[in-house]
Amino acid sequence: MMVEKVLLRVIAKLLIPLIMLFALYVQFHGDFGPGGGFQAGVIFAVAFILYALIFGIRVARKSIPSSVTRTLLALGVLIYGGTGILTMLLGGEFLDYNVLGSTPLAGQHLGILLVEFGVGMTVAGAMITIFYTFAGHANGDLPFRIGDDR
Amino acid sequence: MAGTAYWLVKLRNLFAVVMLSGIYSLIAAVLYVVMDAVDVAFTEAAVGAGISTVLMLGTLALTTDQEKVHKKPPVLALVLVLATGGVLVYGTFDMPRYGDINAPIHQHVANRYIEKSGAEVGPPNIVTSILASYRGYDTLGETAVVFTAAIGVLVIIGRSKGGVMPGSTAARRRRKDKDRAPDQPSTASSDLDEEASS
């Protein structure tokens, strides 16, 4: 599909890796500059949504199936809650990161990293899942063409 | 920004409305940067102008992109809105002035976050340390809300294995049956059963 729109496809292929890289930067650099799990998750989802818009929802579903996005969605919350449980098992209170590392500061750093990672996974999974659900109803390859059955 | 909001209310072409709401979000993001909230501006630009617009376009594709014209001007609504706005403006005269460092909001826990978070939590970005550490419970709850919303979308319009949205065709057929023969409750109830079973 969309063989004639070479420009869009080339630009998208150039942009998508950069968007993903930027998402990872935002995710792990959130401690120092603006950014964090919420933004990174959204940006990561945007990369896949752009891919689905340009190349069609079927192709996108092949690269990241909806089962994977649903797993991401649940796993993120699990990581967040699991971090809390882990701190409890290590003798602290729920989500008290001080016990995670040898020093409180190291523990806090690790805890924030884990928690933000969980947030990012959930948000990315949620956004891609929601997009797939909306786009999945329009006919087949073209995500945003109005259906003929109306 | 107010102009954008005015046209958002005024326009009837929903496609233009969606595009304008993206612009509205971008202006809001600029406003956040001016007010020092860089993290928030970042999020608003990514979410409001990006994802929201795409989702709304998806909804337009699935429904319709033209609003129907209504002849009756909603006078009552206008009066109500103006009255509420007037009361709210009256209420602002007691509010702390913009940028006032003695405002009550700056006297509570914020000072502790600003002074101690570097030593207690570590990251230079105070927003991150509050978000993930001081207010970790909050963020856990909010992550759960995002999770629940995604599940909700899947439940409401997700496809079943048959490839159709569960209940939708049954509902449409039920309405057609109703139009044809309004005095036949039996077909409607059988369709309801079918809907429940699928």
Place this chain on the structure above:
Amino acid sequence: MFDLATIKDLLGLVNYWVVIVLMMAGFYTVIAQHNLIKKVVGLNIFQVSVFVFYISMGKVSGGSAPILKDGIETYSNPLPHVLILTAIVVGVATTSLALALVVRIHHSYDTIEEDEIQTIEHGEEDIA
């Protein structure tokens, strides 16, 4: 009539007035429009106005963005930023839920105009 001090004092309230104008625009859209997508957009306008309200409360004159750095004394209040940051993402998730409901309604009724849905629902019983 107005001396300079009063005008300066009132200028400090302009941010609230902007918020109220936006809020009322959203409110009007929600209660006066019949189109469901328009209503969702109205809710978004309302939501953003609340965000702007929170962020403007957190601003300190002469303060900088709340990222710790040597040599900076005053920071804006980071607490509203945290609340709104999460609220935006939760907001888009709930918006998508509302849009999903709109899609679902369109599938069931073939329309997203509220009054037409009322007619379909109560037309025969003559309630409307």
